[in-house]
Amino acid sequence: MDIDGEIECPQCGRSFTVLIREISAGATKSCPNGHRIKLTETGGAGKTAQQSLDDLDRAFKRFGK
Numbered sequence: 001m002d003i004d005g006e007i008e009c010p011q012c013g014r015s016f017t018v019l020i021r022e023i024s025a026g027a028t029k030s031c032p033n034g035h036r037i038k039l040t041e042t043g044g045a046g047k048t049a050q051q052s053l054d055d056l057d058r059a060f061k062r063f064g065k
């Protein structure tokens with residue numbers, strides 16, 4: 001099951017869509033402005049996958065989706 005949602009680029013603040021499984025896999029994505037983002041580092045290094053998902057969930061609410 002692919003669940004997607006928007007995250008915010010830590011470098012430029014642009015939101016863009018990623019898949020939850022890409023975060024779990026530690027994939028690297030490019031934001032709309034071309035910044036390379038290691039998804040497991042979203043929300044801070046050293047967090048567990050679940051904490052990252054919690055952060056993502058908050059990000060979804062912040063964007064109203």
Ligand SMILES: [Zn+2]
Pocket residue numbers: 009010011012013014031032033034035
């Ligand atoms: Zn960016």
